[in-house]
Amino acid sequence: MGRLVTVSTCSLNQWALDFIGNRERIIESIRQAKAAKSSLRVGPELEICGYGCLDHYLETDTYDHSWEQLVIILQHPDCQDVLLDIGMPVEHLNLRYNCRIIALNGKILLIRPKLSLANDGNYREMRHFSPWKAARHVEEYTLQNKEMQKLQGAFKVPIGDAIIKTPDTSFAAETCEELFTPDSPHIDLGLNGVEIVTNSSGSHHTLRKLDVRLSLILEASRKGGGIYIYANQQGCDGDRLYYDGSALICINGEIVGQGSQFSLTDVEVVTATVDLEVVRSFRCAPSRGLQANKAPSYQTIETPYELCSTESDLNPYLAPSPYLKPRYHTPEEEIHLSTGCYLWDYLRRSGAAGYLIPLSGGLDSCATATTVFGMCRIVSKELYAGNEQVIADVKRICKYSDKLPITPKQICNQIFHSVYMGMSKQSSKETRARASALSSAIGTYHNDIDIDNVYEAQRNLVVKGTGFEPKFRKQGAPYAVSLALENIQSRSRMVTAYLFAQLGPSIRNRPGGGGLLVLGSANVGEALRGYYTKYDCSSADINPIGSIDKDDLKKFIFWCKNEFNIPVLQEFLDATPTAELEPIEEDYAQSDEVDMGMSYSQLSIMGRLRKVSKLGPYGMFEHLVREWKDTMTAREVADLVKRFYHYYAINRHKMTILTPSLHSNDYSPDDNRFDLRPFLLPPFYQSWQFKRIDELLARIEKYDKEEEKRGKEEDSGRGEKKREDVNDDSEEVD
Ligand SMILES: Nc1ncnc2c1ncn2[C@@H]1O[C@H](COP(=O)(O)OP(=O)(O)OC[C@H]2O[C@@H]([n+]3cccc(C(=O)O)c3)[C@H](O)[C@@H]2O)[C@@H](O)[C@H]1O
Ligand SMILES: Nc1ncnc2c1ncn2[C@@H]1O[C@H](COP(=O)(O)OP(=O)(O)OP(=O)(O)O)[C@@H](O)[C@H]1O
Numbered sequence: 001m002g003r004l005v006t007v008s009t010c011s012l013n014q015w016a017l018d019f020i021g022n023r024e025r026i027i028e029s030i031r032q033a034k035a036a037k038s039s040l041r042v043g044p045e046l047e048i049c050g051y052g053c054l055d056h057y058l059e060t061d062t063y064d065h066s067w068e069q070l071v072i073i074l075q076h077p078d079c080q081d082v083l084l085d086i087g088m089p090v091e092h093l094n095l096r097y098n099c100r101i102i103a104l105n106g107k108i109l110l111i112r113p114k115l116s117l118a119n120d121g122n123y124r125e126m127r128h129f130s131p132w133k134a135a136r137h138v139e140e141y142t143l144q145n146k147e148m149q150k151l152q153g154a155f156k157v158p159i160g161d162a163i164i165k166t167p168d169t170s171f172a173a174e175t176c177e178e179l180f181t182p183d184s185p186h187i188d189l190g191l192n193g194v195e196i197v198t199n200s201s202g203s204h205h206t207l208r209k210l211d212v213r214l215s216l217i218l219e220a221s222r223k224g225g226g227i228y229i230y231a232n233q234q235g236c237d238g239d240r241l242y243y244d245g246s247a248l249i250c251i252n253g254e255i256v257g258q259g260s261q262f263s264l265t266d267v268e269v270v271t272a273t274v275d276l277e278v279v280r281s282f283r284c285a286p287s288r289g290l291q292a293n294k295a296p297s298y299q300t301i302e303t304p305y306e307l308c309s310t311e312s313d314l315n316p317y318l319a320p321s322p323y324l325k326p327r328y329h330t331p332e333e334e335i336h337l338s339t340g341c342y343l344w345d346y347l348r349r350s351g352a353a354g355y356l357i358p359l360s361g362g363l364d365s366c367a368t369a370t371t372v373f374g375m376c377r378i379v380s381k382e383l384y385a386g387n388e389q390v391i392a393d394v395k396r397i398c399k400y401s402d403k404l405p406i407t408p409k410q411i412c413n414q415i416f417h418s419v420y421m422g423m424s425k426q427s428s429k430e431t432r433a434r435a436s437a438l439s440s441a442i443g444t445y446h447n448d449i450d451i452d453n454v455y456e457a458q459r460n461l462v463v464k465g466t467g468f469e470p471k472f473r474k475q476g477a478p479y480a481v482s483l484a485l486e487n488i489q490s491r492s493r494m495v496t497a498y499l500f501a502q503l504g505p506s507i508r509n510r511p512g513g514g515g516l517l518v519l520g521s522a523n524v525g526e527a528l529r530g531y532y533t534k535y536d537c538s539s540a541d542i543n544p545i546g547s548i549d550k551d552d553l554k555k556f557i558f559w560c561k562n563e564f565n566i567p568v569l570q571e572f573l574d575a576t577p578t579a580e581l582e583p584i585e586e587d588y589a590q591s592d593e594v595d596m597g598m599s600y601s602q603l604s605i606m607g608r609l610r611k612v613s614k615l616g617p618y619g620m621f622e623h624l625v626r627e628w629k630d631t632m633t634a635r636e637v638a639d640l641v642k643r644f645y646h647y648y649a650i651n652r653h654k655m656t657i658l659t660p661s662l663h664s665n666d667y668s669p670d671d672n673r674f675d676l677r678p679f680l681l682p683p684f685y686q687s688w689q690f691k692r693i694d695e696l697l698a699r700i701e702k703y704d705k706e707e708e709k710r711g712k713e714e715d716s717g718r719g720e721k722k723r724e725d726v727n728d729d730s731e732e733v734d
């Protein structure tokens, strides 16, 4: 007869430093796990304080308040008779650790600190914590919190890397990054006969990443057998990351429970029943046995609590959960769902009345606007489904009617403002019309205004104050003077956008007033190339598309056109990207790609090589000269790479003021949290790096010439041979 265990994991929408809210969500998840008859509940990494506290981990308060919440949870009547695996930070002998608290019926069995800290990309755990002293090392921890001492009936508990032994099985915890390391703890734990391994994570979303995480999780139990339970945070916990849930339960490499990746449900519990006999029979292999004999041994902590379901004795029909196929979203769906869920969390947590977008009729602001409409679609779905938290949030934010707005357009109209800020000579009727058409299609509260007066007032300050008449380059002025005029427009648009954001709700008589959050729309390519104005109207409160490049954005807009049924989106895809900062003339209209001296597609490729492949100018040239050999000469590639790095270098200072954006890609150039670079870089022309490119280019061109010569000689050789052959043939024929 099988030995059945019912276990629960969860995704919680925690918020850094929201101790009360976080605690309530933890208790709710335990309630739901118990209702599903689970004997073990696993929660996300550092769930009590919220994973993303960053430098608040340097404050003792964060540790003390976490203990205070833990005491409340452990005493709570709904949190008894279930084994708990809860995440929080712990200070021990003046060092700080990222820990799991394994507890049962108000008592701590073990504090398990993280062994391998996450410290790349967005992660800075080494700044806040120490890794645990050594694998398998255990010592005593002295409880500081008086309430906890009382509850424990002791003032010491074990801290370290140990196994929890129950009469019927054993389990152990590993934490997030430990799964990503080559020598993961689950390998030795499995060889030590641990049948259940938990993994508690604070793991963020990037496009196409779930595949990597799922393969690692499945692999963790496929080779060595066993049950692997994965918990993760979900949502925006106060920073640029979207934690993408996807709680998972698997056995011997097969999924038996998978939670949502993106969701507006604050507490999502995933439960499955698994059969320990399936693990035991899988592990009965001689080669594994030989390795198990040699595996280093662990200290065990014993508890008389049994994890196996007593239900199996009572209910003969209780069966293990069936195997499931892994569920993935397409990258376009991922953009829609991650931006939508992130924007909703940001809005409801910020206390603002909604969003405002400066809508230009170009693709980028269109993409940003579409992410907000996508958010309204997700919210609408939850309203129809009766999600109480979402209903309460919508009631709080949407105040223009007593009736709950329910369709995406109704919701959009209440919380989303757009404003087109035209100039009579610079703005085309096409961009103005596209902005209006998009606004009508998605239902924003739209204003179409002209800012000529503001522009003229600024320009006249110079004319009247100095007598100098600034002109555009097409009128014969130097580039720098023309740029100054262009920048008046973009900067006054920013000031105007914030004005409309502050006053928008009052203009519409929103009960209680309120302000709107200004949305930005700079994309990765523009940011890298520096093709935007410092403090222009994409300097906003938050930018949902700031780490997505133009190619991915185009795919996203195309997908939305069909999925959301918004035909006008095709017009944005067909339009030539233009900043419209210079007067339009019969034979001249500004174009982004001409201005930049490179295409957005080339920028996408170079952006990935710079960040993801970690290539400098020389490495990038070496790579691209091979990659693009069929379409560009080596000299053209060298020119392009040099142009890219030159502008990247002289404009890197602009990244310091870039709008915070949702982190969606590993090629993100975000200077503030992810892509840390100097902001005063040498301009590269005349540099050592470019000199080395020139040397390589000279070698390549020499090689090309020699190849050409050899080719010609071979051709002529072949020609002569052919002629000889022909002559031979003719002789033969003769
Ligand atoms: N090394 C350095 N470290 C710190 N700051 C530095 C600096 N060098 C210049 N600066 C400062 O940077 C500023 C100059 O940069 P910035 O004002 O951006 O001006 P700039 O880069 O000269 O011009 C903006 C460019 O963005 C283009 N553009 C394209 C699309 C849309 C938009 C738009 O705005 O809608 C704009 C526009 O056509 C133009 O080519 C000045 O304040 C200058 O003092
Ligand atoms: N006439 C305008 N009215 C309102 N906002 C504008 C206007 N012109 C520019 N903006 C704002 O400035 C941002 C930067 O302009 P930019 O030209 O780079 O982007 P875009 O027009 O949205 O897209 P594209 O780069 O495809 O033309 C826009 O996304 C938009 O938010």
Ligand SMILES: NC(=O)CC[C@H](N)C(=O)O
Pocket (backbone or CB within 6 Å): 045, 117, 118, 123, 175, 176, 177, 178, 180, 201, 202, 203, 204
């Ligand atoms: N919190 C963690 O340890 C996360 C690290 C891990 N590399 C991830 O991206 O998911």
